[in-house]
Amino acid sequence: MRTLKKVAHLYYEKNMNQKEIAKIVDVSRSQISRMLTEAKNEGIVKITILDTVDSCEHLEESLKKYFGLKDAIVVPTTSYIPDMIRQVVGQAAANYLNSIIKSNQKIGVSWGISVYEMIKSMKSLNLAETTGIEVVQLIGGLGQTSTTLQSFSLANELSNILDGQSHLMHAPGFVSNSNLVDNLKKDKEIGAILEKGRNVDIALMGLDALWKHRSLVQVDNLTENDLDLLEEKGAVGQSCFRFYDINGNICSKSIDERVLSISLAELKDIETVIGIATSLDTTEAILGGLRNGFLDVLVSDEKTVEEIIFQQEDFLEQNN
Structure with missing residues (x-):
């Protein structure tokens, strides 16, 4: 005792x-x-357990109805200051992953603040008993971007928490031309990691517009011309540096071909793709990702989801 x-x-x-x-x-x-x-x-x-957790069930059902999700977790956040919302949503995402994870599964990890908050919250959980977990980096390195936000760091951290094995991609995630991506894919080691990424059981994805925050995201190969093109094409969000517009369409084929990561199309073949995002990541980034259809689960906050549902209902009404 x-x-x-x-x-x-x-x-x-x-x-x-x-x-x-x-x-x-x-x-x-x-x-x-x-x-x-x-x-x-x-x-x-x-x-x-506070009974306020039930207050967002109608929003969760609406998300599943409008976007064909398998599951949705909406966190009541009216009592939290904005700076805490990412932490609360990250904790909810960690709880969800802990509830579904099984031994011998492979987990793919992207990058970003929301994924970081989720993995940080995993440290404080009473973890499910699992063995044989493998964690796979889903995108190469993003230059001088903060190490704590990068896929290799997050994948390694999660594998340590779960006593698993990490599979890291020692390559840049965004390069100057598509030929270089093609050559990197032919490398035996890099090709093997990409193949493992396509075959994970669970993928953890951020949805945001972080590339616009140059103090946080510093990728040398993302030029001013690239940024101008993304703005011209209406880019509202990214996941694994795959840029899409409000309707979920890839914004620029030429930019997309320079990314060394799992593609949004490949994500659709993965059994469970979990998106973690809040209004701090922008509502448009989340809505565009939902409309693309690569997500199976969304973990977000009440205010954000209310806005997403409003915009989707308005969109459907105008197009009927």
Whole structure:
């Protein structure tokens, strides 16, 4: 009983993850998971679920209805300041992944702030007991963009959290010409990672317009001419650096051919593609991604989804 209390204290009050606690108590991580479950069963830990989580069910059903999603998680965020919304949505996405993940699955990871927040939240969860997890980088490196936001860093971090194996792509994600992409794809190692990415069971995707924030995203090969072309073509969002307009159409074939990542078309063949995004990532980026159809699940916040539903209903009314 004393050890159970210690483990519960370290996990719930000191916010340590299971791997850290396992080293202190000198047991395996799977034993820590069982001890946390036992602590709840013994009444050492009591968890209260607020009934406000039910308030967004109608929005979740509307998302599934309008965009053919398998699932949707809409987080009530009226009581949160804007800076906290990404964290709350990231936590909801982490909980969702933890609820569906199974042993021996492959998880693909893209890049961006929302994916970062989700993976950061995984550290504090009572993780499902799994083995044989593989985590695959879905896009190459993006120049001088913050390391914490890049796919290789996020994939490696998630594999560590899940005691899995990471498959990293040692190549740039966006290059100066399509011939270079073709040559990189022919490399045995890079080609193998891309193939693993096409065959993951779950893909974690951000949807945003981060490329417009030059202080955050610094990709040398994304030129001013490229930015002008994306604006001209009405780019509202990107996922794995695949740029699309409000209707989900790829904006520029010439730019798309310079990206070394899984394509939006290839994502449609993956069993479960989870999009994580908030109004801070822009509503248009999320709406365009939904209309493209590569998502199976969306995790977002109440205010954002209300706007998405409003815009989609208005669009359908005007086109009927």
